[in-house]
Amino acid sequence: MSAARAKRSAAAPLVALAVALVMAACGCQGGERTAPPRPPSPEESATSARVLAVKIDNVGPARPQTGLDHADIVYLEQVEAGLSRILAVYSSRLPAVVGPVRSARETDLELLRQFDRPTLAYSGAQGKLTPLIDAARLDALPPSKAPDAYFRSSDRAAPHNLYLRAARTPNATAGANAAADIGLRFGPAPAGGKAVTEHTVRYPSARFVFTWSADRQRWLVAMDGAPARTAEGERLGAATVVVQSVTVRPSLFRDRSGNTSPYTETVGSGTALVLREGRAYETVWSRATAQSDTAFTTPDGKPMTFAAGQVWIVYESR
Template structure:
């Protein structure tokens, strides 16, 4: 997908690349097999993967420096998203709905909440796909509905040469209770090529998707007080605190630590020696996995 050309200057704090320091748009994206292939994820600055009900995974894609023409399929928000997004200031959060009990928390959170009923012109249904896996967002129309959302700012990421050491690896597997991600290093593309549940991750046009940096952030995941419509308890993923991480870049695996002392603070990643853990400039995938 060709991104919508948006002029701008500066170095993105999300990717370490020159780009527009534009409004932050976070989009909740369905990630069961019926929802794939996704549209527009390959253009995101950041891609967070988190656990949801029944051990499945869901994506929170963050955009600022570039925008695709369409993003989706869009699905519902979770309580964990509100804590994760506090470090972005007051971003725009596009989602397809939420549990009734969660709505007061979303209303109080520092986000511009954008479900379809708030901006119906920004969402469309793809008649070639089955509901609920067929709702898509027009990001330009979404941003027009929240013109005062905060622009990109430092969230703690650092970009530059890799640290010394690490372990040479060709692939790395990350498992959620009911979802599996595999990252295979391509020296030719200088990226970790992505597979989900045993299938190559591709755009709707069939182009393989990879990323230069993968962060496996070990966090606390515990049951929340919310349940979905079928009675499954929604897990809560804690992104405030500290812990360990594995960073994949340049065909090597590095052990790291992460720290975020409070919800307003940035998330810093350091080597075991306490120095900044640099990422490769470009899109970053962060998988929030249980200890």
């Protein structure tokens, strides 16, 4: 567990003041949009990080998503029928609007144990999963608990039109980088690596391509054969992409159509490919317990460093 977490109680009044000042300055009310956040620098501390995690739809009718470019970490998970869903984690900055918001999965509960009691915004869950969400060490925030924070958009059909006004959540977030909060290191690239311009990850019913852009210093994202974009039409891009090899097994839960929900095991160890600055680095990941952070190390045992900016972590079945 990161040492920064022990400092949070003492820092809470400062965090509250910082949040108030940020919200007053940006005018984050209603559906207004905020400016995109600056990329977190290698020197940023995780002290007082307060995390908002949002479960985001990722099928064709849900794209382009709103607010995804503001996230510190974007997790890609496999769900029923081989499709994908996104868990976006915010702490450095809050967008005015995030979405479309969809239902939670069992995988999210273990994954989010890395953070210090995060808020999880989601639109619902399979009935038998609800008691596990209620018992989890997080602040569950479905629309029933914060109706003023959610709204339905008229520009697309349900269920792909539910959005979250992040500033209206009880746990407004600002200041520190959520990626640093769970122990990810930002800094100069390690020695070695292999020059790579493109990498593809395939799920049974989804495909993601990350293409290095030297001009933008980002890995541009494509989903299912089309460029991934923000709601404003800009290309989505990550400073660092982690393709984490994990066990994906059937869970005890099913969706409304009877499809078994996959469960992604994020506790354990395995290999990971880290893409940064046009190079690929073979690394090892390890997470001893659900309460532990996930460590990424180079073959010589040193911590893997990430490029400053947004991190995408893609869970790939091994």
